[in-house]
Amino acid sequence: MAATGNSSSLSRSALIGTSWLLIQNVGTRIISFGSQIVLARLLAPNDFGNIGLALTVTTLASVVANFGVDDVLLQRQKTFRFWASSAFAASLALGLFSFLAVAAVAPLAASMYRSQVLLSLLPIMALSMPLTALSTVPMAKFRADLNFRFLATYTTGELAITQLLTIGLAVRGFGVYSFAIPTPVMALVKAIVFWLIARPRLGRVRLKQLRMMSSNSAVVFGTKILTAAVGQGDYFVLGLFATKSVVGAYFFAFRLAIQPVQLLAGNLSNVLFPILSQLRNEPRRQKLAALEASRILAFVVMPYCFLQAAVARPLLNLVFGAKWQAAIPLVEILSIGLAFDAVSWVAGSLLQARGEFRRSFVYSCVFSPVFFAMVTFGAFYFSGVGVAVAVSAFYMAFAPVYSYKVFRKVGISLNEIAQIYLPPVSFATVAALVAVVCEQWMPSGSELPRILVIGLVGGMLYLALVHLFAPSIFHKLLARLRESSLVRASRPALTGET
Numbered sequence: 001m002a003a004t005g006n007s008s009s010l011s012r013s014a015l016i017g018t019s020w021l022l023i024q025n026v027g028t029r030i031i032s033f034g035s036q037i038v039l040a041r042l043l044a045p046n047d048f049g050n051i052g053l054a055l056t057v058t059t060l061a062s063v064v065a066n067f068g069v070d071d072v073l074l075q076r077q078k079t080f081r082f083w084a085s086s087a088f089a090a091s092l093a094l095g096l097f098s099f100l101a102v103a104a105v106a107p108l109a110a111s112m113y114r115s116q117v118l119l120s121l122l123p124i125m126a127l128s129m130p131l132t133a134l135s136t137v138p139m140a141k142f143r144a145d146l147n148f149r150f151l152a153t154y155t156t157g158e159l160a161i162t163q164l165l166t167i168g169l170a171v172r173g174f175g176v177y178s179f180a181i182p183t184p185v186m187a188l189v190k191a192i193v194f195w196l197i198a199r200p201r202l203g204r205v206r207l208k209q210l211r212m213m214s215s216n217s218a219v220v221f222g223t224k225i226l227t228a229a230v231g232q233g234d235y236f237v238l239g240l241f242a243t244k245s246v247v248g249a250y251f252f253a254f255r256l257a258i259q260p261v262q263l264l265a266g267n268l269s270n271v272l273f274p275i276l277s278q279l280r281n282e283p284r285r286q287k288l289a290a291l292e293a294s295r296i297l298a299f300v301v302m303p304y305c306f307l308q309a310a311v312a313r314p315l316l317n318l319v320f321g322a323k324w325q326a327a328i329p330l331v332e333i334l335s336i337g338l339a340f341d342a343v344s345w346v347a348g349s350l351l352q353a354r355g356e357f358r359r360s361f362v363y364s365c366v367f368s369p370v371f372f373a374m375v376t377f378g379a380f381y382f383s384g385v386g387v388a389v390a391v392s393a394f395y396m397a398f399a400p401v402y403s404y405k406v407f408r409k410v411g412i413s414l415n416e417i418a419q420i421y422l423p424p425v426s427f428a429t430v431a432a433l434v435a436v437v438c439e440q441w442m443p444s445g446s447e448l449p450r451i452l453v454i455g456l457v458g459g460m461l462y463l464a465l466v467h468l469f470a471p472s473i474f475h476k477l478l479a480r481l482r483e484s485s486l487v488r489a490s491r492p493a494l495t496g497e498t
Helices: 002-042 045-066 069-075 077-112 118-126 128-133 136-144 148-171 182-198 207-241 244-257 259-277 283-320 325-353 357-408 414-439 447-469 471-486
Strands: none
Touching: 002 148, 002 244, 002 283, 045 077, 045 118, 045 128, 045 207, 045 244, 077 118, 077 128, 077 136, 118 128, 118 182, 128 182, 136 148, 136 182, 148 182, 207 244, 207 357, 244 259, 244 283, 244 325, 244 357, 259 283, 259 325, 283 325, 283 357, 283 414, 283 447, 283 471, 325 357, 325 414, 357 414, 414 447, 447 471
16 A cells, blocks of 8 residues: 555656646747747748758757767766766767758758758757757756756746747748747757756766766667657658648648647656656556556547647638648647657656666667658658648557557556547547537637637537546546646655655
8 A cells, every 4th residue: 555655646746747847838838829820920831841841950960969868867866966077078069069960961951852041041950959968967957856847937938038039030031040040049048047057066077977878878869869750750751742831831730739749748758757767666656657647648638639630720710811721631630649649658758767778769660660651651642631641640550559568568457558548539539529510500700619619518528528437537637736726846745655
Protein backbone atom coordinates (compact mmCIF):
# COMPACT_ATOMS: atom_id res chain seq x y z
CA MET A 1 0.00 0.00 0.00
CA ALA A 2 2.89 2.36 0.72
CA ALA A 3 4.25 2.01 -2.78
CA THR A 4 0.83 2.64 -4.27
CA GLY A 5 0.33 5.72 -2.10
CA ASN A 6 3.71 7.12 -3.05
CA SER A 7 3.17 6.47 -6.75
CA SER A 8 -0.19 8.21 -6.59
CA SER A 9 1.40 11.12 -4.75
CA LEU A 10 4.19 11.32 -7.30
CA SER A 11 1.77 11.18 -10.21
CA ARG A 12 -0.26 13.90 -8.51
CA SER A 13 2.90 15.97 -8.13
CA ALA A 14 3.75 15.53 -11.78
CA LEU A 15 0.25 16.52 -12.81
CA ILE A 16 0.23 19.52 -10.43
CA GLY A 17 3.48 20.61 -12.04
CA THR A 18 1.86 20.10 -15.41
CA SER A 19 -1.20 22.01 -14.26
CA TRP A 20 0.97 24.99 -13.39
CA LEU A 21 2.55 24.85 -16.83
CA LEU A 22 -0.89 24.34 -18.32
CA ILE A 23 -2.30 27.42 -16.60
CA GLN A 24 0.64 29.52 -17.73
CA ASN A 25 0.68 28.11 -21.24
CA VAL A 26 -3.00 28.57 -21.92
CA GLY A 27 -1.94 32.17 -22.38
CA THR A 28 0.96 30.98 -24.51
CA ARG A 29 -1.27 29.05 -26.88
CA ILE A 30 -3.78 31.88 -27.07
CA ILE A 31 -0.93 34.20 -28.04
CA SER A 32 0.41 31.70 -30.54
CA PHE A 33 -2.98 31.06 -32.10
CA GLY A 34 -3.80 34.76 -32.24
CA SER A 35 -0.48 35.64 -33.86
CA GLN A 36 -0.94 32.78 -36.32
CA ILE A 37 -4.26 34.30 -37.38
CA VAL A 38 -2.76 37.77 -37.77
CA LEU A 39 0.27 36.51 -39.71
CA ALA A 40 -1.96 34.41 -41.96
CA ARG A 41 -3.74 37.62 -42.90
CA LEU A 42 -0.54 39.62 -43.41
CA LEU A 43 1.59 37.04 -45.23
CA ALA A 44 1.09 34.88 -48.30
CA PRO A 45 1.01 31.06 -48.41
CA ASN A 46 4.40 31.18 -50.18
CA ASP A 47 5.91 32.86 -47.09
CA PHE A 48 4.62 30.05 -44.89
CA GLY A 49 5.94 27.56 -47.42
CA ASN A 50 9.44 29.06 -47.39
CA ILE A 51 9.67 29.09 -43.60
CA GLY A 52 8.44 25.49 -43.51
CA LEU A 53 11.14 24.44 -45.97
CA ALA A 54 13.80 26.35 -44.03
CA LEU A 55 12.83 24.50 -40.86
CA THR A 56 13.62 21.16 -42.50
CA VAL A 57 17.25 22.28 -42.44
CA THR A 58 17.48 24.26 -39.20
CA THR A 59 15.56 21.74 -37.08
CA LEU A 60 17.99 18.95 -37.88
CA ALA A 61 20.92 21.26 -37.26
CA SER A 62 19.50 22.32 -33.90
CA VAL A 63 19.50 18.68 -32.83
CA VAL A 64 23.22 18.55 -33.62
CA ALA A 65 23.64 21.70 -31.53
CA ASN A 66 22.07 20.00 -28.53
CA PHE A 67 23.42 16.45 -28.97
CA GLY A 68 21.55 15.24 -25.88
CA VAL A 69 23.69 17.25 -23.46
CA ASP A 70 20.67 18.42 -21.46
CA ASP A 71 19.37 14.85 -21.03
CA VAL A 72 22.77 13.68 -19.80
CA LEU A 73 22.84 16.53 -17.26
CA LEU A 74 19.39 15.60 -15.98
CA GLN A 75 20.54 12.02 -15.55
CA ARG A 76 23.29 13.39 -13.23
CA GLN A 77 21.22 15.68 -11.05
CA LYS A 78 23.15 14.89 -7.86
CA THR A 79 26.52 15.71 -9.46
CA PHE A 80 25.22 18.50 -11.70
CA ARG A 81 27.83 21.08 -10.70
CA PHE A 82 30.70 18.75 -11.63
CA TRP A 83 29.38 18.31 -15.17
CA ALA A 84 28.18 21.86 -15.89
CA SER A 85 31.46 23.20 -17.32
CA SER A 86 31.99 20.32 -19.72
CA ALA A 87 28.36 20.50 -20.79
CA PHE A 88 28.65 24.24 -21.46
CA ALA A 89 31.79 23.81 -23.57
CA ALA A 90 30.25 20.96 -25.55
CA SER A 91 26.99 22.85 -26.16
CA LEU A 92 28.71 26.02 -27.35
CA ALA A 93 31.05 24.15 -29.70
CA LEU A 94 28.16 22.20 -31.20
CA GLY A 95 26.09 25.36 -31.57
CA LEU A 96 28.85 27.10 -33.51
CA PHE A 97 29.38 24.02 -35.68
CA SER A 98 25.65 23.83 -36.46
CA PHE A 99 25.54 27.49 -37.48
CA LEU A 100 28.44 27.04 -39.89
CA ALA A 101 26.92 23.83 -41.28
CA VAL A 102 23.57 25.51 -42.05
CA ALA A 103 25.30 28.47 -43.69
CA ALA A 104 27.31 26.05 -45.84
CA VAL A 105 24.31 23.97 -46.90
CA ALA A 106 22.06 26.96 -47.69
CA PRO A 107 22.95 27.04 -51.43
CA LEU A 108 22.14 23.35 -51.76
CA ALA A 109 18.79 23.78 -49.98
CA ALA A 110 17.92 26.77 -52.18
CA SER A 111 18.62 24.72 -55.30
CA MET A 112 16.82 21.58 -54.09
CA TYR A 113 13.66 23.45 -53.06
CA ARG A 114 13.86 25.93 -55.95
CA SER A 115 13.72 28.88 -53.52
CA GLN A 116 16.53 31.46 -53.61
CA VAL A 117 15.25 33.23 -50.50
CA LEU A 118 16.70 30.34 -48.46
CA LEU A 119 20.20 31.59 -49.24
CA SER A 120 19.78 34.45 -46.78
CA LEU A 121 16.95 33.07 -44.64
CA LEU A 122 18.81 30.00 -43.39
CA PRO A 123 21.92 31.78 -41.99
CA ILE A 124 19.71 34.25 -40.09
CA MET A 125 17.73 31.41 -38.51
CA ALA A 126 20.89 29.41 -37.77
CA LEU A 127 22.43 32.32 -35.87
CA SER A 128 20.18 31.38 -32.96
CA MET A 129 21.91 28.01 -32.53
CA PRO A 130 25.11 29.11 -30.75
CA LEU A 131 23.04 31.64 -28.83
CA THR A 132 20.56 28.97 -27.74
CA ALA A 133 23.47 26.72 -26.72
CA LEU A 134 24.38 29.31 -24.10
CA SER A 135 21.12 28.48 -22.29
CA THR A 136 21.58 24.69 -22.17
CA VAL A 137 23.20 24.50 -18.73
CA PRO A 138 20.91 26.96 -16.88
CA MET A 139 17.87 25.40 -18.58
CA ALA A 140 18.92 21.95 -17.37
CA LYS A 141 19.42 23.36 -13.87
CA PHE A 142 15.90 24.80 -13.82
CA ARG A 143 14.47 21.45 -14.91
CA ALA A 144 16.57 19.50 -12.41
CA ASP A 145 15.33 21.82 -9.65
CA LEU A 146 11.75 21.32 -10.90
CA ASN A 147 11.36 25.08 -11.24
CA PHE A 148 8.42 24.77 -13.60
CA ARG A 149 6.83 28.02 -12.50
CA PHE A 150 9.69 30.14 -13.74
CA LEU A 151 10.06 28.16 -16.98
CA ALA A 152 6.36 28.47 -17.76
CA THR A 153 6.25 32.17 -16.94
CA TYR A 154 9.34 32.96 -18.97
CA THR A 155 8.15 30.89 -21.93
CA THR A 156 4.85 32.78 -21.98
CA GLY A 157 6.56 36.16 -21.91
CA GLU A 158 9.17 35.13 -24.47
CA LEU A 159 6.54 33.89 -26.89
CA ALA A 160 4.46 37.06 -26.52
CA ILE A 161 7.44 39.29 -27.32
CA THR A 162 8.56 37.05 -30.18
CA GLN A 163 5.11 37.11 -31.77
CA LEU A 164 4.84 40.87 -31.39
CA LEU A 165 8.20 41.29 -33.10
CA THR A 166 7.16 38.90 -35.87
CA ILE A 167 3.88 40.73 -36.47
CA GLY A 168 5.63 44.10 -36.37
CA LEU A 169 8.14 42.98 -39.00
CA ALA A 170 5.34 41.54 -41.15
CA VAL A 171 3.49 44.87 -40.99
CA ARG A 172 6.70 46.63 -42.07
CA GLY A 173 6.91 44.38 -45.14
CA PHE A 174 9.69 41.97 -44.14
CA GLY A 175 7.75 38.98 -45.51
CA VAL A 176 9.18 35.59 -44.63
CA TYR A 177 12.07 37.24 -42.74
CA SER A 178 9.51 38.24 -40.13
CA PHE A 179 9.71 34.65 -38.85
CA ALA A 180 13.51 34.52 -38.82
CA ILE A 181 14.81 37.78 -37.35
CA PRO A 182 13.24 37.55 -33.85
CA THR A 183 14.68 34.06 -33.22
CA PRO A 184 18.36 34.95 -32.64
CA VAL A 185 17.39 38.14 -30.81
CA MET A 186 15.26 36.26 -28.28
CA ALA A 187 17.85 33.48 -27.97
CA LEU A 188 20.42 36.04 -26.81
CA VAL A 189 17.98 37.59 -24.34
CA LYS A 190 17.11 34.15 -22.97
CA ALA A 191 20.76 33.26 -22.42
CA ILE A 192 21.38 36.46 -20.46
CA VAL A 193 18.27 36.09 -18.28
CA PHE A 194 18.79 32.38 -17.56
CA TRP A 195 22.40 32.83 -16.51
CA LEU A 196 21.55 35.78 -14.27
CA ILE A 197 18.84 33.80 -12.47
CA ALA A 198 20.13 30.21 -12.42
CA ARG A 199 23.79 31.15 -11.80
CA PRO A 200 25.23 27.69 -12.48
CA ARG A 201 28.83 27.41 -11.37
CA LEU A 202 31.45 26.68 -13.99
CA GLY A 203 34.91 25.36 -13.33
CA ARG A 204 37.52 23.47 -15.25
CA VAL A 205 36.53 21.58 -18.38
CA ARG A 206 37.55 17.94 -18.07
CA LEU A 207 38.42 16.02 -21.22
CA LYS A 208 37.42 12.76 -19.59
CA GLN A 209 33.94 14.14 -18.97
CA LEU A 210 33.70 15.33 -22.57
CA ARG A 211 34.54 11.85 -23.79
CA MET A 212 32.02 10.26 -21.41
CA MET A 213 29.38 12.81 -22.40
CA SER A 214 30.03 12.12 -26.05
CA SER A 215 29.64 8.41 -25.47
CA ASN A 216 26.48 8.79 -23.39
CA SER A 217 25.00 11.38 -25.71
CA ALA A 218 25.65 9.52 -28.95
CA VAL A 219 22.58 7.27 -28.70
CA VAL A 220 20.47 10.17 -27.42
CA PHE A 221 21.66 12.20 -30.39
CA GLY A 222 20.80 9.41 -32.80
CA THR A 223 17.29 9.21 -31.38
CA LYS A 224 16.81 12.96 -31.53
CA ILE A 225 18.08 13.28 -35.08
CA LEU A 226 15.67 10.57 -36.23
CA THR A 227 12.82 12.16 -34.27
CA ALA A 228 13.61 15.53 -35.83
CA ALA A 229 13.80 13.93 -39.27
CA VAL A 230 10.32 12.49 -38.78
CA GLY A 231 9.11 15.82 -37.41
CA GLN A 232 10.31 17.66 -40.52
CA GLY A 233 10.03 14.77 -42.99
CA ASP A 234 6.55 15.73 -44.16
CA TYR A 235 7.71 19.26 -45.09
CA PHE A 236 10.86 17.92 -46.70
CA VAL A 237 9.10 15.35 -48.88
CA LEU A 238 6.23 17.67 -49.76
CA GLY A 239 8.73 20.37 -50.76
CA LEU A 240 10.21 18.00 -53.33
CA PHE A 241 6.88 17.24 -55.02
CA ALA A 242 4.64 20.27 -54.48
CA THR A 243 4.63 24.03 -54.93
CA LYS A 244 5.52 26.42 -52.12
CA SER A 245 1.88 27.45 -51.77
CA VAL A 246 0.91 23.82 -51.08
CA VAL A 247 3.74 23.52 -48.56
CA GLY A 248 2.59 26.80 -47.03
CA ALA A 249 -0.99 25.52 -46.62
CA TYR A 250 0.31 22.32 -45.01
CA PHE A 251 2.70 24.23 -42.72
CA PHE A 252 -0.10 26.57 -41.62
CA ALA A 253 -2.46 23.64 -41.01
CA PHE A 254 0.09 21.68 -39.02
CA ARG A 255 0.86 24.67 -36.78
CA LEU A 256 -2.84 24.98 -35.98
CA ALA A 257 -3.41 21.27 -35.48
CA ILE A 258 -0.47 20.76 -33.14
CA GLN A 259 -1.51 23.45 -30.65
CA PRO A 260 -3.26 21.09 -28.16
CA VAL A 261 -0.41 18.59 -28.44
CA GLN A 262 2.16 21.20 -27.49
CA LEU A 263 -0.09 22.58 -24.79
CA LEU A 264 -0.90 19.30 -23.07
CA ALA A 265 1.57 16.58 -24.01
CA GLY A 266 4.58 18.89 -24.25
CA ASN A 267 4.02 20.27 -20.77
CA LEU A 268 3.48 16.84 -19.26
CA SER A 269 6.65 15.46 -20.85
CA ASN A 270 8.73 18.36 -19.55
CA VAL A 271 7.47 17.71 -16.04
CA LEU A 272 7.57 13.92 -16.09
CA PHE A 273 11.10 13.37 -17.36
CA PRO A 274 13.00 15.00 -14.46
CA ILE A 275 10.56 13.58 -11.89
CA LEU A 276 10.62 10.04 -13.25
CA SER A 277 14.42 10.25 -13.49
CA GLN A 278 14.52 10.60 -9.72
CA LEU A 279 12.65 7.30 -9.38
CA ARG A 280 15.01 5.07 -11.32
CA ASN A 281 15.56 3.00 -8.18
CA GLU A 282 11.82 2.70 -7.49
CA PRO A 283 10.46 1.07 -10.66
CA ARG A 284 6.99 0.32 -9.31
CA ARG A 285 6.29 3.92 -8.38
CA GLN A 286 7.80 5.07 -11.66
CA LYS A 287 5.59 2.69 -13.66
CA LEU A 288 2.35 3.60 -11.87
CA ALA A 289 3.02 7.33 -12.15
CA ALA A 290 3.65 7.07 -15.91
CA LEU A 291 0.58 4.86 -16.44
CA GLU A 292 -1.75 7.25 -14.63
CA ALA A 293 -0.27 10.23 -16.46
CA SER A 294 -0.92 8.49 -19.79
CA ARG A 295 -4.54 7.82 -18.91
CA ILE A 296 -5.22 11.37 -17.78
CA LEU A 297 -3.49 12.82 -20.84
CA ALA A 298 -5.46 10.59 -23.23
CA PHE A 299 -8.78 11.60 -21.69
CA VAL A 300 -7.86 15.28 -22.03
CA VAL A 301 -6.10 15.47 -25.39
CA MET A 302 -8.42 13.22 -27.42
CA PRO A 303 -11.58 15.36 -27.12
CA TYR A 304 -9.55 18.52 -27.58
CA CYS A 305 -8.09 17.31 -30.87
CA PHE A 306 -11.24 15.62 -32.18
CA LEU A 307 -13.36 18.71 -31.54
CA GLN A 308 -10.63 20.84 -33.08
CA ALA A 309 -11.04 18.77 -36.26
CA ALA A 310 -14.82 19.26 -36.13
CA VAL A 311 -14.58 23.02 -35.68
CA ALA A 312 -11.82 23.64 -38.26
CA ARG A 313 -14.07 24.35 -41.26
CA PRO A 314 -16.42 26.94 -39.74
CA LEU A 315 -13.53 28.54 -37.81
CA LEU A 316 -11.24 29.00 -40.81
CA ASN A 317 -14.13 30.12 -42.98
CA LEU A 318 -15.07 32.73 -40.38
CA VAL A 319 -11.57 34.11 -39.94
CA PHE A 320 -10.04 33.84 -43.42
CA GLY A 321 -12.82 33.36 -45.92
CA ALA A 322 -11.42 31.76 -49.08
CA LYS A 323 -7.71 32.55 -48.50
CA TRP A 324 -6.83 29.36 -46.58
CA GLN A 325 -9.47 26.95 -47.90
CA ALA A 326 -6.75 24.48 -48.88
CA ALA A 327 -5.69 24.19 -45.23
CA ILE A 328 -9.12 23.14 -43.90
CA PRO A 329 -9.05 19.40 -44.75
CA LEU A 330 -5.41 19.28 -43.62
CA VAL A 331 -6.27 20.64 -40.17
CA GLU A 332 -9.14 18.15 -39.88
CA ILE A 333 -6.97 15.17 -40.80
CA LEU A 334 -3.87 16.14 -38.81
CA SER A 335 -5.79 16.93 -35.62
CA ILE A 336 -6.93 13.31 -35.32
CA GLY A 337 -3.53 11.73 -35.91
CA LEU A 338 -1.63 14.11 -33.64
CA ALA A 339 -3.89 13.18 -30.73
CA PHE A 340 -2.52 9.62 -30.85
CA ASP A 341 1.03 10.91 -31.08
CA ALA A 342 0.53 13.09 -28.00
CA VAL A 343 -0.37 10.18 -25.74
CA SER A 344 2.79 8.29 -26.69
CA TRP A 345 4.98 11.13 -25.39
CA VAL A 346 4.56 9.83 -21.85
CA ALA A 347 6.04 6.49 -22.89
CA GLY A 348 8.96 8.37 -24.42
CA SER A 349 9.55 10.24 -21.15
CA LEU A 350 9.50 6.95 -19.23
CA LEU A 351 12.01 5.39 -21.60
CA GLN A 352 14.41 8.30 -21.22
CA ALA A 353 13.94 8.48 -17.44
CA ARG A 354 14.95 4.82 -17.20
CA GLY A 355 18.11 5.63 -19.14
CA GLU A 356 17.17 3.27 -21.99
CA PHE A 357 18.50 5.56 -24.70
CA ARG A 358 19.72 2.72 -26.89
CA ARG A 359 16.29 1.10 -26.89
CA SER A 360 14.72 4.41 -27.84
CA PHE A 361 17.18 4.68 -30.72
CA VAL A 362 16.26 1.19 -31.96
CA TYR A 363 12.55 2.09 -31.98
CA SER A 364 13.33 5.26 -33.95
CA CYS A 365 15.33 3.25 -36.48
CA VAL A 366 12.37 0.93 -37.00
CA PHE A 367 9.63 3.55 -37.24
CA SER A 368 11.41 6.27 -39.26
CA PRO A 369 11.69 4.40 -42.58
CA VAL A 370 8.01 3.47 -42.38
CA PHE A 371 7.08 7.10 -41.83
CA PHE A 372 9.09 8.32 -44.82
CA ALA A 373 7.70 5.60 -47.06
CA MET A 374 4.12 6.51 -46.18
CA VAL A 375 4.68 10.25 -46.54
CA THR A 376 6.49 9.86 -49.88
CA PHE A 377 3.64 7.78 -51.27
CA GLY A 378 1.09 10.33 -50.08
CA ALA A 379 3.02 13.32 -51.46
CA PHE A 380 3.71 11.73 -54.84
CA TYR A 381 0.13 10.66 -55.54
CA PHE A 382 -2.08 13.03 -53.52
CA SER A 383 0.05 16.12 -52.68
CA GLY A 384 -0.73 17.91 -49.39
CA VAL A 385 -3.83 15.90 -48.50
CA GLY A 386 -1.92 12.68 -49.12
CA VAL A 387 0.84 13.76 -46.73
CA ALA A 388 -1.70 14.71 -44.04
CA VAL A 389 -3.42 11.32 -44.35
CA ALA A 390 -0.08 9.52 -44.25
CA VAL A 391 1.06 11.39 -41.13
CA SER A 392 -2.20 10.77 -39.29
CA ALA A 393 -2.32 7.11 -40.32
CA PHE A 394 1.24 6.64 -39.12
CA TYR A 395 0.56 8.07 -35.67
CA MET A 396 -2.76 6.25 -35.29
CA ALA A 397 -1.11 2.92 -36.11
CA PHE A 398 2.30 3.22 -34.51
CA ALA A 399 1.87 5.47 -31.45
CA PRO A 400 -0.14 2.82 -29.55
CA VAL A 401 2.39 0.16 -30.61
CA TYR A 402 5.22 2.33 -29.30
CA SER A 403 3.42 2.85 -25.98
CA TYR A 404 2.83 -0.88 -25.67
CA LYS A 405 6.46 -1.77 -26.41
CA VAL A 406 7.71 0.68 -23.79
CA PHE A 407 5.18 -0.11 -21.07
CA ARG A 408 5.34 -3.87 -21.58
CA LYS A 409 8.96 -3.86 -20.33
CA VAL A 410 7.81 -2.46 -16.98
CA GLY A 411 4.99 -4.97 -16.52
CA ILE A 412 2.00 -3.16 -18.01
CA SER A 413 -0.34 -5.45 -19.95
CA LEU A 414 -1.88 -5.07 -23.39
CA ASN A 415 -5.30 -4.63 -21.78
CA GLU A 416 -4.00 -1.71 -19.70
CA ILE A 417 -2.59 -0.07 -22.84
CA ALA A 418 -5.92 -0.56 -24.59
CA GLN A 419 -7.63 1.20 -21.69
CA ILE A 420 -5.40 4.21 -22.27
CA TYR A 421 -6.57 4.62 -25.87
CA LEU A 422 -9.93 2.95 -26.54
CA PRO A 423 -12.30 4.69 -24.09
CA PRO A 424 -11.23 8.31 -24.78
CA VAL A 425 -11.06 7.70 -28.55
CA SER A 426 -14.55 6.17 -28.55
CA PHE A 427 -16.05 8.96 -26.42
CA ALA A 428 -14.30 11.71 -28.42
CA THR A 429 -15.44 10.20 -31.74
CA VAL A 430 -19.07 10.01 -30.65
CA ALA A 431 -18.99 13.52 -29.21
CA ALA A 432 -17.42 15.03 -32.34
CA LEU A 433 -19.80 13.23 -34.73
CA VAL A 434 -22.90 14.24 -32.78
CA ALA A 435 -21.65 17.83 -32.60
CA VAL A 436 -21.09 17.93 -36.37
CA VAL A 437 -24.56 16.51 -37.02
CA CYS A 438 -26.10 19.16 -34.79
CA GLU A 439 -24.04 21.85 -36.51
CA GLN A 440 -25.46 20.83 -39.87
CA TRP A 441 -28.90 22.06 -38.78
CA MET A 442 -27.60 25.62 -38.51
CA PRO A 443 -28.37 27.97 -41.43
CA SER A 444 -25.61 28.49 -43.99
CA GLY A 445 -23.29 31.43 -43.37
CA SER A 446 -23.71 31.31 -39.57
CA GLU A 447 -20.14 30.24 -38.84
CA LEU A 448 -19.91 31.58 -35.28
CA PRO A 449 -23.06 29.75 -34.09
CA ARG A 450 -21.71 26.60 -35.74
CA ILE A 451 -18.48 26.91 -33.77
CA LEU A 452 -20.39 27.42 -30.52
CA VAL A 453 -22.69 24.46 -31.17
CA ILE A 454 -19.75 22.13 -31.89
CA GLY A 455 -17.88 23.24 -28.79
CA LEU A 456 -20.81 23.13 -26.40
CA VAL A 457 -22.54 19.99 -27.68
CA GLY A 458 -19.32 18.07 -28.20
CA GLY A 459 -17.76 19.11 -24.91
CA MET A 460 -20.85 18.42 -22.79
CA LEU A 461 -21.52 15.07 -24.45
CA TYR A 462 -17.91 13.96 -23.96
CA LEU A 463 -17.99 14.82 -20.26
CA ALA A 464 -21.30 12.99 -19.91
CA LEU A 465 -19.88 9.86 -21.56
CA VAL A 466 -16.78 9.94 -19.35
CA HIS A 467 -18.93 10.41 -16.23
CA LEU A 468 -21.20 7.54 -17.23
CA PHE A 469 -18.70 4.97 -18.48
CA ALA A 470 -15.42 5.99 -16.78
CA PRO A 471 -16.44 7.59 -13.48
CA SER A 472 -13.05 7.06 -11.84
CA ILE A 473 -11.33 9.04 -14.59
CA PHE A 474 -14.01 11.73 -14.42
CA HIS A 475 -13.41 12.26 -10.71
CA LYS A 476 -9.63 12.28 -11.21
CA LEU A 477 -9.99 14.98 -13.86
CA LEU A 478 -12.08 17.05 -11.46
CA ALA A 479 -9.50 16.51 -8.72
CA ARG A 480 -6.65 17.61 -10.99
CA LEU A 481 -8.63 20.71 -11.96
CA ARG A 482 -9.19 21.60 -8.29
CA GLU A 483 -5.52 20.99 -7.50
CA SER A 484 -4.36 23.19 -10.39
CA SER A 485 -6.46 26.07 -9.09
CA LEU A 486 -4.72 25.82 -5.72
CA VAL A 487 -1.15 25.64 -6.99
CA ARG A 488 0.94 28.41 -5.52
CA ALA A 489 4.35 26.91 -4.91
CA SER A 490 7.04 27.09 -7.56
CA ARG A 491 7.77 23.34 -7.35
CA PRO A 492 5.69 20.29 -6.46
CA ALA A 493 6.60 18.04 -3.54
CA LEU A 494 8.25 14.81 -4.58
CA THR A 495 7.18 12.68 -1.70
CA GLY A 496 3.85 12.14 -0.08
CA GLU A 497 2.29 10.29 2.79
CA THR A 498 2.70 6.54 2.77
